[in-house]
Amino acid sequence: MNIKSVTKMAFQSILSNKMRTFLTMLGIIIGVFSVVVLISIGQGATSGVADSISSMGSNIINVNIRGRRSALKYNDTYDIEVLEGVKSATPVYSSSSTVKYDIETTDVSIMGGNENYLSINNYEVESGRPITPVDVKYRNKIAIIGSTTAEDLFGKDEPLEKEISVGGEKYTVVGILKEKSSSSSGDSNDIVIVPVTSLMRQNNTSEVSSITVQANSAEDSSIAKENIENYLLEYFGDEDYYNVFSQDEMLEVLSETTAMLTAMLGGIAGISLLVGGIGIMNIMLVTVTERTKEIGVRKAIGAGRANILIQFLIESSVMSGMGGIIGVLSGISASYVISNVMDITYSINIPVIVIAFVFSLAVGVFFGLYPANKASKLKPVDALRYE
Numbered sequence: 001m002n003i004k005s006v007t008k009m010a011f012q013s014i015l016s017n018k019m020r021t022f023l024t025m026l027g028i029i030i031g032v033f034s035v036v037v038l039i040s041i042g043q044g045a046t047s048g049v050a051d052s053i054s055s056m057g058s059n060i061i062n063v064n065i066r067g068r069r070s071a072l073k074y075n076d077t078y079d080i081e082v083l084e085g086v087k088s089a090t091p092v093y094s095s096s097s098t099v100k101y102d103i104e105t106t107d108v109s110i111m112g113g114n115e116n117y118l119s120i121n122n123y124e125v126e127s128g129r130p131i132t133p134v135d136v137k138y139r140n141k142i143a144i145i146g147s148t149t150a151e152d153l154f155g156k157d158e159p160l161e162k163e164i165s166v167g168g169e170k171y172t173v174v175g176i177l178k179e180k181s182s183s184s185s186g187d188s189n190d191i192v193i194v195p196v197t198s199l200m201r202q203n204n205t206s207e208v209s210s211i212t213v214q215a216n217s218a219e220d221s222s223i224a225k226e227n228i229e230n231y232l233l234e235y236f237g238d239e240d241y242y243n244v245f246s247q248d249e250m251l252e253v254l255s256e257t258t259a260m261l262t263a264m265l266g267g268i269a270g271i272s273l274l275v276g277g278i279g280i281m282n283i284m285l286v287t288v289t290e291r292t293k294e295i296g297v298r299k300a301i302g303a304g305r306a307n308i309l310i311q312f313l314i315e316s317s318v319m320s321g322m323g324g325i326i327g328v329l330s331g332i333s334a335s336y337v338i339s340n341v342m343d344i345t346y347s348i349n350i351p352v353i354v355i356a357f358v359f360s361l362a363v364g365v366f367f368g369l370y371p372a373n374k375a376s377k378l379k380p381v382d383a384l385r386y387e
Helices: 003-015 018-055 074-081 133-137 147-154 196-202 221-236 247-290 292-300 305-342 350-376 380-385
Strands: 060-065 086-091 093-101 104-113 125-128 142-145 163-166 169-177 191-195 210-215 242-246
Touching: 003 018, 003 305, 018 247, 018 305, 018 350, 060 221, 074 086, 074 196, 074 210, 074 221, 086 104, 086 221, 093 147, 093 196, 104 147, 104 196, 133 196, 142 147, 142 163, 147 169, 147 191, 163 191, 169 191, 191 196, 210 221, 221 242, 242 247, 247 292, 247 305, 247 350, 305 350
Parallel strands: 104 191, 142 169
Antiparallel strands: 060 210, 060 242, 086 210, 093 104, 093 163, 125 169, 142 191, 163 169
């Protein structure tokens, strides 16, 4: 058996009908393309969120209030700051609003916090000053803006001491934040931070539903979390009214969710590969029928069953393999384009790409096996009589 000759004949057969070969490969291409794009974008986005969470530090605890008593009174949040294990805390009141300066406008996230907000969230003031306890106490209308917001509103002008309109209220810019690396969860520099009491008054509320707490250290995080939970249980009388999450727990939940979503996305894309495999089987069966007389001639002049079997297996494997390669390359290219257009992170996972390609090749072999076996079993006399 001359493998080189059999392989050459397989390639000649594939190239003899290019359009049919391409349409047969299309199912494999779409399947591998889907796997690469979905996994790359999904894992990239998850990695960005995880990096954003991790960058805050392992001693950060997030408190969310829910239920019939949907919020704490603002003054009660200071009780949390004096609990054992807690270094600092900030009530958080957030909203989205249009910010305006002169004729320039931009839609940004408005975050209300106290004097601890910047340090807890790893923000640094590049110029100007941060929020002070006096600003919070007297509800001063001052604002600290991110570098993106500063550029959108002021261009190359100096923003400090200028007045901006936040949801119709005038705030004086007193600080510019140092630029932070952005993640898939959003542009960290497109933000306006104001005293939480000022934003709450503007929105006519005295309650907060979110608190960010910083423990003394990563080791004290569990102690601080336990004390916060005990305080909230005593305050509300029911565990259903609040959630307390440490950064480690958030990362663990995120990892579990990511694994589940990755499996689901991989399964969905895998269905496309199976459909592509069925397409290969269908075309290979047609090919066997079309070339029955050729098979008879080859057997009559001495070709063995193994020669015929390998020839058709090579044809199906080459189609699925080429489809896998095209799917991988187009998937990587599409991931890059999507990440740039949508400004999100993507992550090329080499093991996933290898698995997708090997799976596509295996699909070609598996679904090509039956037609190849059928061709190899044809009797020379019956094949030569076939019209």
